[in-house]
Amino acid sequence: MAKVIRVxxxxxxxxTEEAPAAWAGLGGRALTSTIVAEEVPxxxxxxGPNNKLVFAPGLLSGTAAANSGRFSAGAKSxxxxxxxxxxxxGTSARLLSRLxxxxxxxxxxxxxxxxxxxxxNKDGVTIxxxxxxxxxxxxxxxxxxxxxxxxxxGVLTIGPAGEQMMGIANISVRDTEGKLRSFGRGGLGxxxxxxxxxxxxxxxxxxxxxxxxxxxxxxxxxxxxxxxLKDHPxxxxxxxxxxxxxxxxxxxxxxxxxxKNFTSGQYxxxxxxxxxxxxxxxTARGGEPSxxxxxxxxxxxxxxxxxxxxxxxxxxxxxxxxxxLGADCCIDDLDIIxxxxxxxxxxxxxxxxxxxxxxxxxxxxxxxxxxxxxxIRLLREEVQKATPLGRVLGGGTLAVGKAYGxxxxxxxxxxxxxxxxxxxxxxxxxxxxxxxxxxxxxAGYSIATxxxxxxxxxxxxxxxxxxxxxxxxxxxxxxxxxxxxCLFIAFPALDIPxxxxxxxxxxxxxxxxxxxxxxxxxxxxxxxxxxxEFNLKAGIGPEQDRLxxxxxxxxxxxxxxxWDMDQKELESFWNF
Amino acid sequence: xxxxxxLFATFREGRFKQADRDYPxxxxxxxxxxxxxxxxxxxxxxxxxxxxxxxxxxxxxNDALALFPLLGGG
Numbered sequence: 303m304a305k306v307i308r309v310x311x312x313x314x315x316x317x318t319e320e321a322p323a324a325w326a327g328l329g330g331r332a333l334t335s336t337i338v339a340e341e342v343p344x345x346x347x348x349x350g351p352n353n354k355l356v357f358a359p360g361l362l363s364g365t366a367a368a369n370s371g372r373f374s375a376g377a378k379s380x381x382x383x384x385x386x387x388x389x390x391x392g393t394s395a396r397l398l399s400r401l402x403x404x405x406x407x408x409x410x411x412x413x414x415x416x417x418x419x420x421x422x423n424k425d426g427v428t429i430x431x432x433x434x435x436x437x438x439x440x441x442x443x444x445x446x447x448x449x450x451x452x453x454x455x456g457v458l459t460i461g462p463a464g465e466q467m468m469g470i471a472n473i474s475v476r477d478t479e480g481k482l483r484s485f486g487r488g489g490l491g492x493x494x495x496x497x498x499x500x501x502x503x504x505x506x507x508x509x510x511x512x513x514x515x516x517x518x519x520x521x522x523x524x525x526x527x528x529x530x531l532k533d534h535p536x537x538x539x540x541x542x543x544x545x546x547x548x549x550x551x552x553x554x555x556x557x558x559x560x561x562k563n564f565t566s567g568q569y570x571x572x573x574x575x576x577x578x579x580x581x582x583x584x585t586a587r588g589g590e591p592s593x594x595x596x597x598x599x600x601x602x603x604x605x606x607x608x609x610x611x612x613x614x615x616x617x618x619x620x621x622x623x624x625x626x627l628g629a630d631c632c633i634d635d636l637d638i639i640x641x642x643x644x645x646x647x648x649x650x651x652x653x654x655x656x657x658x659x660x661x662x663x664x665x666x667x668x669x670x671x672x673x674x675x676x677x678i679r680l681l682r683e684e685v686q687k688a689t690p691l692g693r694v695l696g697g698g699t700l701a702v703g704k705a706y707g708x709x710x711x712x713x714x715x716x717x718x719x720x721x722x723x724x725x726x727x728x729x730x731x732x733x734x735x736x737x738x739x740x741x742x743x744x745a746g747y748s749i750a751t752x753x754x755x756x757x758x759x760x761x762x763x764x765x766x767x768x769x770x771x772x773x774x775x776x777x778x779x780x781x782x783x784x785x786x787x788c789l790f791i792a793f794p795a796l797d798i799p800x801x802x803x804x805x806x807x808x809x810x811x812x813x814x815x816x817x818x819x820x821x822x823x824x825x826x827x828x829x830x831x832x833x834x835e836f837n838l839k840a841g842i843g844p845e846q847d848r849l850x851x852x853x854x855x856x857x858x859x860x861x862x863x864x865w866d867m868d869q870k871e872l873e874s875f876w877n878f
Numbered sequence: 879x880x881x882x883x884x885l886f887a888t889f890r891e892g893r894f895k896q897a898d899r900d901y902p903x904x905x906x907x908x909x910x911x912x913x914x915x916x917x918x919x920x921x922x923x924x925x926x927x928x929x930x931x932x933x934x935x936x937x938x939x940n941d942a943l944a945l946f947p948l949l950g951g952g
Contacts, residue, residue, distance in 0.1 A: 335888040356935070376919055535922070536950035544887055546951030551886050555944045573895075577951075578887060621951045747952050751928075754950050761930070793950045860928050862887075 304404040309420060310499045312351060312410030316427045321404045327815065331387040332784035333405055334376025338385055339832045341407075344839035348380035348489075349467055349496040351411035352383035357398070357458070358406075359525035360786015361809050364399025364512045365520070368528040369788040371596025378840070379488035381469040381655070381698055382495075382715040382740035385836040386488035388840040389783060392475030394456035397701030398422070399786075400509035408497050417465075417498045421504040431746060432500045437661035439468075439648040439686070440474045440482055440855050445500055453480070456504035461650025464491030466688040468696030470651040470659065471495065471717075480604075481617050483595050486741060488717065489698070510555020515814030523807035530801035531600050533556065534794035536756060541603040541790065542592045546621035548577030549721070549749075550628070555760065556753050557860045561629045562671065563661040564712050564719075567726045567858045575624050579636060580607070588612050601790050607640045616643040620759050622743070625721035629671065631664060637673035645681050657679075659699040666696075666706035707837050710852045715740035725863045727762040727854055732772035732867070734764050735847050736838060736875040738833035744789055746776035748794060757796030765867050769875050777878075781826035793796035827878060835877065844873050879903055879939040881910065886946045889916060901937065907934040910943060922948030 304321040324687070328336055334356045346352035357379045362370040372446045373395035379386035398406065401424060419432040434450075439460045447457050457476035466473035471491025474482040484493075489603075514520045532538045540548060553559035553570040561569040573579060584591045584723055593619060604618045619640060627639045646653050660677050663669060668691075669676040681825040684692030692707050692823070699718040702713030712719040717740030722729025729748025737745035748771050754764035759769045775792075782789055787805060797803040806822055853865035884896045893914060901910065907924055911933065923946040924931045937943065 377888065500911060535920075535948040540887070540949040541951065544949070548887060548949050549951040552923065552946060552949065554921075554923045555884070555886075555928060555946075556930075579892065657889070744952060749952065750950065757931075757950070761928070763929075789951075790952070 304402055306405045306407065306413040307403055308407045308409060309429065311408060311412050311418070311499070314412070314429050314601060316429070318426055321386045324482070325404065327420040327817070328784065329363070329404070330372070330374040330389065330753070330784040330786050330823055331376070331780060331858060334374045334387050335385060335829055335833050337405060337407060338376045338635060339836045340380065342376070342378050344836050345841065346378060348688045353378050353493055353496070355408040355490070355493045355497060356405055358404065358529040359399040360393045360784060362812060365812060366516070366598065367524050367787070367807070367808050368531055368598055368600045369791055370786045371598055372549045372786050372788055373396060373398065374471060374783065375485040375490050377490055379490070379740070380467070380492045381427050382717050383487035383840055384715055384738055384842055385781065385833045386490060386739060387486040388487050388490055389789070390475045390483045391455070392477045392483040393596065394458060394475055397456045397504045397506040397509070398596060399512060399579070400506055403580060405571045408499065411496060412498045417500050419500055420502045421505070422502065424508040430485050435500055437465065440650050441648050444476060444480060445750050447501065447503055448480070451503060454507070454606070459500060459747055460491045460494050461648060462688065463539040463649050463651045463688045463696055464495040465500070465524055466568045466696065466798070467492040467495045468651070468685070469653045469698035469701065470654045470691065470696050472650055472832055474647065474650050477595055478597060479617065484616060484648045484652070485646070486654065487765045488612035488740065490803055491578060491650050502768070512812070513813055516811040520808055524810055526800055527804035527808060529601060530794045530804065531791060534798060536754070536793040537601045537790055542603050544577035544581050544585045545591070545603050545619065546577070547580050547619065547624050549621045550624065552753060553722060556726065558723045558753070558762065559625065559721045560633055560712070560721065562666045563630060563710060564723065565856070567723050567856070568860055569629035572577055574631065574634045574641065575636055576629035580619065580748070584608070585703050586718065587822065590827060593617060599788065601788065603790060609637060615640040616647065619643055620653070622721045623653040626654055626661070627677070629676065630661040631677070633672050633674045635674065642674060642681070645678055649681055649686055651685070654720050655698050655718045658712060659702050662699050662703045662711060663695060666702060666708060667709065701706040711850060713741060714849060715846055717741045722749055723858055724849055725792035725858045727864050728765055728867065729760060729762065729768040729771045731849055731865055732872065732875065733776065734769045735849050736772065737776060738830065739835055744779065746770055746779055747792065748775060750775070750793065756793055763863060765871070768867070770870060773875055773878060776830060777823060777826035784825060784829065797838045799850060847872060879937070881905070881937055882942040883910060883914070884942065884943065884944040887949060888947050889945055905937050907931060907935045907937065911945065912924065916945065920947050922946050923926065926929070
């Protein structure tokens, strides 16, 4: 029996229910968004007692399917005021699925000052008061859990930023190597902090392997699926070798690499922060160029990055992180960027929101351009200690821009715009403006078709076809985010028909159902509409489905382009 | 005529990162690809001065040509 576990943080009680029939075909984002939309009042304060924090493994999580180790976290976001789904790798998705937990829902809010830890195992959920790790950073929490309890537990934790309910706070998830992955975006760490939960541990002991309705059909579909991932050059080869940072040089060449707080589309020192340079450093220093964020990953886009002395610095060293601190903050040194990445993991802050925020802080004059050491000092001395300046920085990109009276504040619905300039890559501008999540490249990754020539070609520099491209990608993404599969399966899926087909076959064989591809696309549409409806009721309407004005006023080199899409055309996004 | 050729990712192996090279007038992207012994089916992205181009694009004096294998990220 698939379970839904409700943890009430107001009266510290736990209720385990059978998952309602209506939720049977839902997982991951489809489930977190359904629960948030049904149960959270859209106008509630995100940090108040009426918000809920929901974790849900995907439909295929816990199975032997390749790249199925992702899960979703959902809530109303304190950063955007919208519904939020963020997803992460790590070990917990698999453990939750094997414990037959379809959703773990945190409700209410403690009235006193005490903090808690929550433990999940085969017998249910327990809540204990927590004092030892309060104020501690994430790596200290992991050490504490390992020494007090077990090294094998799944761990979901917040650092000092989450405890202080900052907008940049993420929820960190222990990975297979005992390092961290993140539910990065939207300030979900602040929601967990508002419920006074320092960490959640998951013990999979005594759980059983997933029961498949049709094991033979599952195995057959799984083999086809894995083959498509290995056959496609992006998922089978490119990401394995260079990681996502290979995009630095690509976006630079295409003139869409936002530089110095979005004032240019090219960064003169791009080579120094490129995927090629990263690969060179990693192989020279005995790091690992290829590495998975969860069990069963065949793409291996992650890596282990070491310093010149061969000591571990960071892992999961992503393009967006490197871009934000590199091109956007003008730090031309991959080693310092890696060090900052480690500090961000330790404090529990989103590396996109934090990186973009620091570029705005540099424009505000809080610190000099390119000063990575000062970023580390500000993170450790101001953000971690929650000083007044630390709280302004911890509020995120919009908070800093407003505090300093700036107009060039790259956010949509309060969330920082990631690593692709919408003036030079128009399709991603449509995604930033229209997604239910606030600026989020993953919601509809038009870069694939605008720049990478995956899934066809659509000219990035004209407005033609961009709304349709973004819409199709956003629908497909909402469906993929519900499966527990890594979003990078979209690369083979866009070019090889058997990829998504076999994924649907796996879902059918797992549950003994007969979904068609149309059903899955229908699920994606339903998810987007549920989320959109929530946002409208929260007071976030079409007038906020737009990019900041400076993109219309300032053109960007080298293509000398502005954002010039008609607002009515943008609004036609929702015609489906 | 002089063309700046920039190579990326695996295309750099055994070749170069960036080089100014002389080609006759009328040279296409395909001619350069052939000259560098790159397998055409391995090409994912072609940019000339930051704009996407096709294999039959005829290069002009001082063009910068960037060649990438099929890559992705996000």
